[in-house]
Amino acid sequence: MFGNFASFAGVPTRVEQLPLSAPMAFSAIGLNLNLDAKPTDLVPDPSYIPDFDEWDRLSLDEARDKNASTRRPIRNGNLSPGCQVYLERKKELSSINEDAFRTVRRLPVPKGKQQARLGNAYEFFRCLEAFTSFWDDPTQPPALPPSPEASPEVTDGAASSGDAKQVTPKEESGPSYYRTSTGSSMPPDYRNNLMTAFIKLVAYDFGCNVSPSRTEPRLHLSSPEGTPSRKTYCPSGCLFVFQSPTTREAARAGVVHGPVASVSARGTTDFTVPDPETAQSLDLAREIVAALITAQHRAREGKTEKRFGDGQWWTTEKRWGGGPGGPIGREIEKDSVQGDKDVKPSDENGLPVSKKPRKNMSIYDNYRMIRPPSSTWDKKAQYEAIGRRQGADYDDIFVVSSLFHHVSILRVRVPNRLLEALEGARELDPSKRSWGKVEAWRSPWYDLFDISQRLEALKLVWGMMAYQMRKETGSDEDVNMTNA
Numbered sequence: 314m315f316g317n318f319a320s321f322a323g324v325p326t327r328v329e330q331l332p333l334s335a336p337m338a339f340s341a342i343g344l345n346l347n348l349d350a351k352p353t354d355l356v357p358d359p360s361y362i363p364d365f366d367e368w369d370r371l372s373l374d375e376a377r378d379k380n381a382s383t384r385r386p387i388r389n390g391n392l393s394p395g396c397q398v399y400l401e402r403k404k405e406l407s408s409i410n411e412d413a414f415r416t417v418r419r420l421p422v423p424k425g426k427q428q429a430r431l432g433n434a435y436e437f438f439r440c441l442e443a444f445t446s447f448w449d450d451p452t453q454p455p456a457l458p459p460s461p462e463a464s465p466e467v468t469d470g471a472a473s474s475g476d477a478k479q480v481t482p483k484e485e486s487g488p489s490y491y492r493t494s495t496g497s498s499m500p501p502d503y504r505n506n507l508m509t510a511f512i513k514l515v516a517y518d519f520g521c522n523v524s525p526s527r528t529e530p531r532l533h534l535s536s537p538e539g540t541p542s543r544k545t546y547c548p549s550g551c552l553f554v555f556q557s558p559t560t561r562e563a564a565r566a567g568v569v570h571g572p573v574a575s576v577s578a579r580g581t582t583d584f585t586v587p588d589p590e591t592a593q594s595l596d597l598a599r600e601i602v603a604a605l606i607t608a609q610h611r612a613r614e615g616k617t618e619k620r621f622g623d624g625q626w627w628t629t630e631k632r633w634g635g636g637p638g639g640p641i642g643r644e645i646e647k648d649s650v651q652g653d654k655d656v657k658p659s660d661e662n663g664l665p666v667s668k669k670p671r672k673n674m675s676i677y678d679n680y681r682m683i684r685p686p687s688s689t690w691d692k693k694a695q696y697e698a699i700g701r702r703q704g705a706d707y708d709d710i711f712v713v714s715s716l717f718h719h720v721s722i723l724r725v726r727v728p729n730r731l732l733e734a735l736e737g738a739r740e741l742d743p744s745k746r747s748w749g750k751v752e753a754w755r756s757p758w759y760d761l762f763d764i765s766q767r768l769e770a771l772k773l774v775w776g777m778m779a780y781q782m783r784k785e786t787g788s789d790e791d792v793n794m795t796n797a
Contacts, residue, residue, distance in 0.1 A: 341592070342731065343750035344601065350754035354778055357709055361783055362776040369394040369403075376400050387519060387782040389559055389786040394518035397773070402514050405434035406771060407764055410450060413438040430669055433514060439456070440507040441761060443522070447499040448718050449492050449761050477627055496717065497582040504578040505547040505552060507537075508715050511761065512576065512774060513556065519778045521556050527691045530606045535737035544621055551603040551719065553610075554713075556699055556782070569695045571612055572609035573700065573781050581716065602754075604710040604725035605735070610706055612732055613696035620685040628685045629650075641677055700781030706730070711777050719758040720770050722777060726752040 364382065371379065376397045383395035412429040415422065417439045422428045431438055442597040511522040516522060530551055536543035554576065555569035577600050584592040622628040632638065690696075701708050712723040732750035734740065741748055759770040 316680070337409055337603075342601075343746050345749070345750050346753045346755060348755050349757050350724075352756070353753050354586075355722060355756055355773070356666050356776045356780050357724075357781075358780060361780040363399070363779070364660075365399070365772050368399055371396055371400065373397075378396070380483065385779070386784045389556060389782070391521045392558075393517075393521060393782070395574075398518055402433065403768060405432045406437070406514070406767055408438070410438075410441070410452060410762060410763075414442045414581070417442045419637060421686070437510040440503065440510050444499070444502050444507065444718055445491075446493050446760075447496045447503075448762075451760060452762050452764070454565075467547075471776070474621065474749075479594050494584075496641060497580070499580065500576070501550075501579055501580050502736060504580065504715055505576075507718075508578050508713065508720065509552065511720065511767075511770070512713060515774045515778055516527060516554055516573075520559070520781045521554050521778065521782065522569075523552055523554050523576060524569070525552050527693065528689055530603075530610075531604045531689060532602050532735070533609065533689070534735055537739040538737055539739065547641060549577075549599070549602050549606055551606065551712075552578070553607070555694070559720055568695060569691075569693065570697050571648050571699050572607055572696075574777065575603045576713045576715070578715040584743050587723070600723055601725065602716050604712050604723070604753075605727065605732075607696060607710050607712070608708050608727040608732060609735070610694075610696055610727075611701065611710075612682040612700040613690070618690040621689065622685040628683060631683060634761070638681070638703070641680070644677060700783065703785070711781065713716075713774070713777075714755075716758070718761050720761060720767075721758045722773050723755045724754045 326664050347354070351731075352362055356362055368376070368383075378397075380395040380397035384392040387393050408431060412422075412426070413431055416431055417435070418552045512523050530553075531546040531551045531586045532549065533546050533665075534544070552575065553572035554574040555571040556573055558564050558568045558570065579596060579599055581592070581596055584596070586592060698708060707728045710725045710727055712725065714721045715725050728748040728751070730738075731751065734748065758775055759766040761767045761770070
C-alpha cells in the first residue's frame with residue numbers, strides 16, 4: 314500500500330537511500346511508533362480518564378450515591394456513564410470463563426455453585442465461547458496426565474490379595490470445552506463480533522455503536538497536481554465506531570455520525586512468512602491504513618463528494634463517436650439464430666411464453682450507460698471529526714486493534730498536510746516531508762480470556778470514549794492537552 318503512496322505523493326529522495334531491511338513504507342510517511350504506551354500517553358487529555366482506582370474501592374451503595382457526581386456532559390447532550398455503570402461492567406466481565414460459558418451453553422450448574430449472571434456481557438461471552446473451538450484458554454491449567462492409580466488395571470500381586478482396595482477415578486475438574494480446530498481456520502466474523510460486543514459494553518452508554526461501513530472503506534490516493542491524472546485506492550475490512558442519532562426518526566433511517574474511531578480485527582496467525590520483520594510491517598500497515606481511512610472520512614465534514622470523472626469527457630460523451638453501436642456479448646449469439654426474428658416464441662401448445670418482467674438492468678444496458686463510477690460516500694453518514702481538537706492542524710485517530718484473542722488501542726496523529734498529499738497536493742521541497750512525521754502510540758496487548766487483562770482493556774476503551782465524546786468547549790477557552 315505505502316509503495317503506491319511513494320509513487321503517487323511526493324516522497325523525500327533520501328528514502329531511496331535507506332537499506333533494504335528498513336521498512337521504506339513507514340519512512341515515506343514518517344511514522345514514529347511508541348510501544349506500550351500508558352493510558353495517560355494514549356489519551357491526549359488525561360483529565361478525561363476517570364480515577365478507576367477510587368471507583369474500584371467503592372461499594373455498590375457508595376457508587377449509587379456518588380454516581381451523579383461522576384457523570385460528565387457529552388457532545389450529544391446527555392451525560393456520560395458514571396461509577397455505578399463501571400462497577401456493573403466490571404462485575405459482569407469478572408465472571409469466570411467456565412461459569413460464563415456454562416450459562417451461554419445452558420448447561421446445568423455444578424453442585425455448590427450459582428449460575429453466572431452475565432447481564433450486558435452475555436453477548437461478549439457468547440462470542441468468546443465461540444473462540445474456544447479454535448483457541449486454547451490460557452487461563453486454564455494444563456491437562457494432567459492420567460494417574461496410574463485411576464487405571465482399571467491392577468498391579469502385580471494386588472489382584473490375588475484380599476487387602477487390595479478398589480480405586481475409583483476422580484471426576485475431572487478441568488474445563489468442559491476443548492479446541493477442535495486451529496486459530497487460522499477461524500472465520501473472520503468471529504473476531505469482528507467479539508470486538509463489537511466488547512466495545513459496545515462501553516460505547517453504548519456514550520451514545521455510540523459499532524457497525525461496518527455501508528460502502529467499502531477505501532484509502533484514496535491521487536497523483537500530484539500537474540502530472541498525468543492517476544488515482545488508486547487501498548481497501549480495508551475495518552469497522553467504525555459511530556455516534557448514534559438522538560432522534561428516533563433518524564435512527565430508523567439509519568443515520569450515523571462520525572466516525573469516532575475504527576476497529577481493525579485481523580486474522581493473521583503466522584508472523585514468520587516471508588520473514589518476521591516483513592510480516593509485522595504488513596500487519597502494522599493494515600492498522601495505519603485503517604487510521605488513514607478514518608482520517609479521510611472525518612475530514613469530509615462540511616464537504617460534498619466529487620465523484621471521480623465527474624464532468625470528464627469519458628463520463629459524458631457517448632461511446633463509438635455517438636453512434637448507436639451494435640450487439641455485444643450474447644446479443645450477437647441471439648442475432649445469429651436462423652429464422653424469422655419477428656415471430657414471438659411459443660411453447661409446445663402454441664401459447665406465447667410467459668416472460669417475467671426484468672427487475673434488474675441487463676449488464677449490457679448497464680455498460681452502455683455513460684456515467685461516473687459509483688459513489689464511495691455513505692449517503693446516510695453525516696461525516697464529522699468527533700473529538701478533534703479545535704484549531705489543530707492534525708487529527709488524533711483511535712484504532713481498536715485485535716489479533717488472535719488480544720486487543721490493543723492505537724492512536725495515530727494524522728497531520729492535515731498528509732491528507733492533502735494523499736489527495737494529490739504537490740510537495741514544494743522534495744528533500745523533506747512537509748507534514749513532518751506521523752506520531753503513533755500503542756497500548757499493551759490485552760488477552761480477552763484473562764479477567765484482569767480484559768478489565769484493563771475496558772478502562773482503556775472507557776478513557777478513549779470519554780475523550781472523544783467530550784462536550785466541545787468554546788474556541789476562546791484553553792484545553793489542557795498533553796503530547797501536543
